[in-house]
Amino acid sequence: MVSNKSAFLDAVGKPLRIAESPMPKPGANDIIVKNHAVAINTVDPVQADTGFMVKQYPIVLGSDVAGEVVEVGSSVTRFKKGDRVVGHAWVFQTGKPEDGAFSLYCRVPAGNAAIIPSNIEYNQAAMLPMAIDTASVGLHKEGYLGIDYPSVDAKQNGKVLVVYGGSSSVGAAAIQLAVNAGCRVIVTSSSKNFDLCLECGASDVFDYKDPNVAEKIAKAVGKDNFVGLWNAIGIPESFEVVIPIMQKLGGGFVANTKPPGELPKDIEARFVLGIDKATWPVWESGFLTEALESGKLKCLPEPIVVGKGLESLQQAFEVRKGVISAQKVVVEL
Ligand SMILES: NC(=O)c1ccc[n+]([C@@H]2O[C@H](COP(=O)([O-])OP(=O)(O)OC[C@H]3O[C@@H](n4cnc5c(N)ncnc54)[C@H](OP(=O)(O)O)[C@@H]3O)[C@@H](O)[C@H]2O)c1
Missing domain, CATH: 3.40.50.720 (NAD(P)-binding Rossmann-like Domain)
Structure with missing residues (x-):
């Protein structure tokens, strides 16, 4: 039996709490991703410290995921179980813990995901979604x-x-x-x-x-x-x-x-709010996958992997709060 774990934020300013969580269920147009790498954006520690745009507690933060598809919704045709994907998790919009990236498994709208070609590592791809x-x-x-x-x-x-x-x-x-x-x-x-x-x-x-x-x-x-x-x-x-x-x-x-x-x-x-269906043609057209494969899109700035496991996220937040020049903070799961 597969079980999930998440990094929960219980209240403003609290440290992240790692605990068992329900396996997310896909809606018709969603995929469930087993996360191999997640990136930390400026907004993640800001949300933890200030409650900025947090709709409910406990919440699971995080937007950027790269991992393996474990389940697809009934209307999803672009992905199948086992695909290596990069995607934008929508917790910022939905406020639901199962839509946060900082979990072993999370839900991602299929329209905001793309296949990762074999020349790209999970920890490289994870830096893309929020930035793109x-x-x-x-x-x-x-x-x-x-x-x-x-x-x-x-x-x-x-x-x-x-x-x-x-x-x-x-x-x-x-x-x-x-x-x-x-x-x-x-x-x-x-x-x-x-x-x-x-x-x-x-x-x-x-x-x-x-x-x-x-x-x-x-x-x-x-x-x-x-x-x-x-x-x-x-x-x-x-x-x-x-x-x-x-x-x-x-x-x-x-x-x-x-x-x-x-x-x-x-x-x-x-x-500009970087979570919007207006961007989905970039993902759904196949551009991201083809461009990553051909080198027309590069995973830049370089990711720096600062830890492994959900337990590393708290430390990764501290790194992200520091001065960052041309780097993206990533945690492997
Ligand atoms: N509204 C949204 O939906 C949304 C989404 C994502 C990000 N954002 C915001 O967009 C901004 C960029 O995010 P990011 O993740 O791309 O940031 P980032 O990768 O952390 O940006 C780091 C870069 O910022 C440059 N920089 C720092 N201070 C500067 C200054 N005073 N003047 C000019 N450049 C400066 C540095 O360039 P050099 O080292 O070359 O000087 C550094 O390479 C952040 O404020 C973030 O909160 C908003």
Whole structure:
């Protein structure tokens, strides 16, 4: 008899409690995944410490899973038992413990999952879901940056996107999705992370601390069709750099994690919530699997495995709360 275990958060500020939990049951369009690796996002320890967007206690946190399919819902046709998959668990939306990633087994909507090709390890794939989905909402959802969904044979479309924070998980995903949609992508990061951004497909990378960064980006855009900026960092001080860039480029749209209070009139910024069915075409089209297999999508920034087992999650939260540069915190199960 298979049994499940989960890392429960019982109340704000409590340490995670590892305990037996019910085996999740799939809805018609869900899969049940035996998790081999889970990634820790910024929001996970924030939720544990503050209760941010927690709907009920006890809760099982976590969004990013990579593992093996053990059961499929009655309407699921893209997956079968035994498939190696990566997926976005939806606890953030449903609030139900069985939808949290930090369990041995969890439920994932089939539309938000993809087969992992054999050249990719579970602990590499686990870093993708939240980053891909957050980037994808800003790029693809109606009313945002208006960039086509990616495909492995996309043609150049003449559009130029700027990504602020290309070495972050969300930024690296935004670069790669936009490049695979046919865009040219100009990026900012620390100079030590220029190579990472170029590996993701950036055409040009500039240091956001360079006082002339706005002029340099405007020159790199040239007369091409600038479609907007993805601010992957989103903290208020990022706008001290983002606004001058936008003003050099003639205003436009910023996809962002946290819009600041006041923006100049010609700049529009819209909040991005990285859990949304608008991203499902990226998963359902087969793009993720094909692109991972062909190297057109890379699991960047590199995952750092900080522990093994649900018991390691508390320590992983502490690592995640520290300064992270071009890394994704992962726990193997
Ligand atoms: N709304 C949503 O649904 C959603 C979903 C996911 C993430 N987020 C948010 O999006 C942001 C990025 O998340 P993530 O997981 O991609 O982060 P991450 O991977 O931890 O980002 C780390 C990167 O941030 C860069 N950075 C740190 N401070 C900076 C600053 N002051 N200015 C410019 N760059 C700075 C660093 O770049 P360098 O080392 O190159 O300087 C570092 O590589 C976080 O604020 C997160 O909470 C929101």
